[in-house]
Amino acid sequence: MTTPQPDWFETPAPPADEDILYVDVDGYEGPLDLLLDLARRQKVDLSAISVLALAEQYLSFIETVREKRIEVAADYLVMAAWLAYLKSRLMVPQAPSDDEPSGEMLAAMLQFRLKRLEAMRRVASQLMNRPRLGFQVYARGMPEPYQIARTSIWEASLYDLLKAYASQRERGVTAEYSPIQRTVWSLQDARDILQRLIGESFEWVAMDTYLAHYLSTPAERATVRASTFASSLELVRLGKIDMRQTETFGPLFVRRRKGDGQ
C-alpha cells in the first residue's frame, strides 16, 4: 500500500484500507486505544479477533502516518516494534529450544489487555449512568448545622491571684507618693557662686562660712556642699584658689590664689 518511490511533494496514494485514511493519531489515547479501535473494526468479539490481522493493520497505519511525515509518539513506535515481533512469532513456528514466549501467548496477552481496557471503559460508563448524588439523588438541601456554644473554663493559679492582689495594693501605695522637688546645685552654678563669694579675698575663710546663707535650708545642704566641694577642687586644679584642711573632718578653708598675672 505504499508508493514504491515516495514523492515527498505529492499527496501519497490512498491506502488500501479506506478506514485508515480517516484515522488521526491525535484522537487516540495511546497505542492500546488505537489497537482497540482497530480491533472493534473487525466487528467480532474481542476473543475472536485475528491478532495477526490486527498487528498488520496497526503496522500499516503507523506506516501511513509516517509517510505523511507526521511525528508519531514514541510509544506508538514501541508498540509497532512489538507487534512486528509478535507477527514474526506467529508466522514462524516455534523451535523446541526457544525459551521466549510463544506467539500464541503474546497474542493472548494482547487480547487480554484489549479486553481489560474495554471492560474498564464499559464499567466507567455504567458507573456514570448510576443515579448520582446531586444529579438524580439528592442530599438534604437545607442541612441544619450544629450550633456551637462555647463555654470558657477560666484558668488562674493561686500565685496569679496573690500577685495580682499584691501588685495592685502596691500600686495604690505608689499612687499617693509625690516626690519632693529637690533643688540641685549644678557644678557650674556652684563654681560661679564660689568664685563670686571668694571674690578678691586672699584671706583663709572656711567654705561653710561663705555658704552659710545657702546651708540654712536643710533640704539643700547636701547638694550645696557636694557641688561646691566638687567645683572647688576644679578651681584648685585650674589654679584659681587654694584650699586647706587642718584636721580630719575639720572645716575647709579657701582663699584666692596669689598667682601669676595678679
Next chain:
Amino acid sequence: MTDGSDERQEIVERHLRVLEALLFAASEPLEPLAMLPYLGEGADVAGLLVQLQARYAGRGVNLVQRGDRWAFRTAEDLGFLLRRQEQETRPLSRPALETLAIIAYHQPTTRAEIEEVRGVATGKGTIDLLLEAGWIRMRGRRRTPGRPVTYGTTEAFLDHFGLETLSDLPGLEELKGSGLLSGRLPPSMQIPLPFGGALREDEDPLDPDDHDDDRDSDPDRDDDGEDHDAQ
C-alpha cells in the same frame, strides 16, 4: 375498599413520596405552587401537605409551615441535638484576677470598694464573669445608703485555688516574705482578714429578686465587660 379507592390511595402515596423528596432536597422552604408541577395538574397540594405533616408529627423531623412555605425541620424538642457545647480553657484576664483577689481578701465587699482599691471602674462584665465561673457570689446587701450588694467567694473558689479555708490566704508578712510585696510599704498598709461567715453585722440578706444581680438597679454602668479608667 373498592379498586377505585385503592388506586386513589396509590396516587396519594406517590404524590406524598414526591413531596417528601422535593421538600427534603430543597435548599429553601417551598411554596405549594412550586411543587405543583411535580405532581401534575389538579393535585391537591395543600391537602397532601397537611397529610404529610400529620405523618411526620411525632417524628424526629417535622414538616413545618413558615408563612406560605413548607420545610422539614428538626423537631423542636430535639433541637438540643444540634447544639454542641465546646469548652475552652482560657486564662483569667488581669482585671478579673484583680477583682477576684480583692473580693477574696476584702470580703464581704461591694463594687464601690473594689473600685476604690483598684482605682478604676470595674466593668459589669468582670463581676459577671466571676459569678459565672462560680468563684464569687452575692452574699447580701450592705446596710448603708444605696444598700449595695456585697460579694464574697464560694467553695468552688477555695477548691480551684487549693485553699482549705479563707484563712489560708497569706497575710501581709507572708506576702512580704514571699517577695510578692516589696519591703517599702507604708506602715499603715494592712491586709484585711477575709470574712467568710454567713452575714456580717452590717449586711442584710439579699432581696428575693436579687439573683438576677443588680444589673437593672445600676443603669449607669457600662456593660461592655471591659475595665476602663474611672472618669
Next chain:
Amino acid sequence: MTDGSDERQEIVERHLRVLEALLFAASEPLEPLAMLPYLGEGADVAGLLVQLQARYAGRGVNLVQRGDRWAFRTAEDLGFLLRRQEQETRPLSRPALETLAIIAYHQPTTRAEIEEVRGVATGKGTIDLLLEAGWIRMRGRRRTPGRPVTYGTTEAFLDHFGLETLSDLPGLEELKGSGLLSGRLPPSMQIPLPFGGALREDEDPLDPDDHDDDRDSDPDRDDDGEDHDAQ
C-alpha cells in the same frame, strides 16, 4: 403486651426519633459511632439504623448506607422528577473517568498499574483531580521496589455513585468471572477483588509527609494536568 415491652418500645421510638433528627440535619453521611453519644451507652445503633431504614424503605426519602456511614437521600426512582436544570457541571474527562474506574475496580492500585491498563501515561493532573473531588485517596505504599503509592476509593465515592459497598460496583461479578480484574493474563488462581479494607498484606502505611502526594518523589512527571502520549 407487658409494661416492660411497652417501655422498651418507647425507648426504641425515642432513639429512632433522635437518629432521624441527626441524619436529617446532616448533609454528609454519619457513622454510627458519631450518633451513639446521643442515644446513650449500650444503644444498638446498628439495629436501630436497620429499623429506621425499613421505615423509610418505600418513601420519597430513603435511609441509605454508604460504606460505614448512613445518610438520608432522595429515592433513586424519583431522580427523573427531581433532575435539576442548573446541573451538568463540567463532566469528567474520559481519562479521568477511566482512571477512576480502574482505581475503583482494581484497588488498591498504583499509578503504574493504571497506566498498564490504559496503555498510556496518566497525567498527574488526572489523579489530582480525582483526589480533589474526594473520590479517591492514597491508601498506602506497595511493598515493592520504589514503594509506589496505592490508591483506593473513598466513602464519598460510594455516596456519589449510590453504592452501599464496593461489591455493589456495576458489572463486578462479570469482570471477576472473566478474570479482567487481574493484572496478569488469566487463568490465575487468585482473582483479586476491589479491596476497600484498611491495608492489604502487600501495602505499607503512608509516610507522614505523604499527604502532599508523591509529587516530589516523582520529578519526571509532567504536572500539566493533561493526559498525553508518552514520549
